Amino acid sequence: MRKLLLFAILFSSFVACKKEEDDAPEAPSVSFTATSGYTITLPKVITFTAASNSADQVNWDFGDGSTGQGFTVQHSFTAYGNYKVKATAVKGSATASATRDVPVTFFKRVDIKGIRVLQIPPYKAGGQDWDAGDYPDLTYSITFPGDTVYNSLSVLNNTSEGYFLIAPPRSTYIFTEDVKIQLFDKDSGNVPDKETIGFLKFRFCDYLPSTVVYPDSIDISSNAIRMIVKFDFVY
DSSP states (O other): OHHHHHHHHHHHHHHHHHHHHHHSOOOOOOEEEEOOOBOSSSSEEEEEEEEOSSOSEEEEEOSSSOEEESSEEEEEEOSOEEEEEEEEEEETTEEEEEEEEEEEBSOOEEEEEEEEEEEOOSSOTTSOOSBTTBOOOEEEEEEETTTEEEEOOOOBOSOSOEEEEEEEEEEESOOSSOEEEEEEEEOTTSSSSEEEEEEEEEOGGGGOOSSSOOOSEEEEEETTEEEEEEEEEEO
């Protein structure tokens, strides 16, 4: 009898837990779009539109200390710069969030004018020299948003540092997606004829100025690679 009672209690607990799991709300999905932040005057009003499969409401954090609520909202930005805007979809106790960069700027594009290589890994994988007894022959490529690739024809021979002048400059109109600069050891006559040293990624929106004084270079580093990228923000 005691065994039957214990089984009944355990079974009831299992059914109750299963019902709670079944009753738990499914987390909603969320994504959103934003109108252009380009402007020559402030404030700039941007419209945000959220899409969700089942959310009851959407809460907004506009990245400047202000918040809002609704599937479609407008917000007035009073300063230039890049804002991390976050939309949170709510369905009962379940939530889901999406964040994106929203640049408010008077610039239309960025021109990359040069790359100064300051540091590379001293050896390739396995501790081998890049070139037997010598430094690598450096070259590079730039992958812009939309997967447009610029392959440099310039080579800096037998060195671990140096400057590449990019003339004419290479441009992008998209500030919110990755730019990837990849370094290679150029080995003419070999197959393959170049070996990857490493790469760096960055987004120009992270360097947008909040005043009329703006940077003309950025110093970036990762995984034993360091370089300075020279550029111009263009009106």
